[in-house]
Amino acid sequence: MTTALITGSTAGIGAAFARKLAADGHDLVLVARDIARLREQATELHDRHGIEAEVLRADLAEDKGIEVVAERLGDRRNPVDLLINNAGFGNKGRYLEVSMADELRMIKVHCEAVLRLTSAAAEAMRERGRGGVVNVASTAAFVPRGTYGASKAWVVQFTQGAAQDLAGSGVRLMALCPGFVRTEFHKRAGMGTDSIPNWMWLDADKVAEAALADLARGKSVSIPDPRYKVLLGAAKLVPRDLLGGLSSRTGRKYGPR
Numbered sequence: 001m002t003t004a005l006i007t008g009s010t011a012g013i014g015a016a017f018a019r020k021l022a023a024d025g026h027d028l029v030l031v032a033r034d035i036a037r038l039r040e041q042a043t044e045l046h047d048r049h050g051i052e053a054e055v056l057r058a059d060l061a062e063d064k065g066i067e068v069v070a071e072r073l074g075d076r077r078n079p080v081d082l083l084i085n086n087a088g089f090g091n092k093g094r095y096l097e098v099s100m101a102d103e104l105r106m107i108k109v110h111c112e113a114v115l116r117l118t119s120a121a122a123e124a125m126r127e128r129g130r131g132g133v134v135n136v137a138s139t140a141a142f143v144p145r146g147t148y149g150a151s152k153a154w155v156v157q158f159t160q161g162a163a164q165d166l167a168g169s170g171v172r173l174m175a176l177c178p179g180f181v182r183t184e185f186h187k188r189a190g191m192g193t194d195s196i197p198n199w200m201w202l203d204a205d206k207v208a209e210a211a212l213a214d215l216a217r218g219k220s221v222s223i224p225d226p227r228y229k230v231l232l233g234a235a236k237l238v239p240r241d242l243l244g245g246l247s248s249r250t251g252r253k254y255g256p257r
Contacts, residue, residue, distance in 0.1 A: 005028070005121075008031070010030070012204055019045070022051050031056045031057075034057075056069065082132045082133075083131075086134075121133055132173070133159075136176045137176060176224065
């Protein structure tokens with residue numbers, strides 16, 4: 001039996017990964033800020049699937065929170081075999097409408113925490129000659145779309161580069177790039193979603209299942225739905241300046257309001 005650590009485990013894609021991995025018999029380390037929700041989630045998964053579920057309260061926008069999780073990932077006596085870097089959030093507003101403090105907090109969670117936690121996990125995994133890391137990015141990584149998209153683009157580039165450097169070590173790294181997923185993400189950011197067409201929505205459980213299958217296949221980037229693969233393929237044919245304008249207008253239509 002292996003152990004998976006999931007950040008942002010109590011909702012959305014993180015919760016979907018927890019359900020899938022628990023159902024497959026993996027023990028879990030559940031990481032989030034809300035200890036009450038963590039304990040409730042751990043109890044439910046333990047009772048339903050008979051797995052062990054450890055809880056770890058941590059705010060990845062703070063150094064202390066990152067350090068706590070990194071220390072757990074580096075524990076050689078209780079190794080983590082799979083890391084899901086899922087914690088993240090969006091800010092309501094376009095560039096210069098969001099405070100610098102909120103922008104930096106996003107970069108801390110999306111980039112610094114991902115770097116430090118991936119490194120802590122990968123170092124221990126390389127010693128054992130096996131392990132996997134899934135860094136949750138977004139299809140926003142592939143279009144010019146403000147700080148959120150830029151931070152997710154960093155996640156994709158970092159993960160692909162690290163995967164190449166660790167090739168042959170037994171450690172697999174993959175960036176997961178879903179589109180719109182029905183989670184708490186937009187509500188927490190105060191973003192309207194009524195205008196988003198139904199066909200663009202993905203199911204979190206299906207996203208998690210597809211991601212784990214792609215990781216097993218050795219992919220370094222996973223776009224877990226044919227619809228978004230077609231959209232991103234078409235986006236490559238559009239000039240970057242034009243794509244940036246389309247992305248900005250789409251964000252105003254489908255995003256914050």
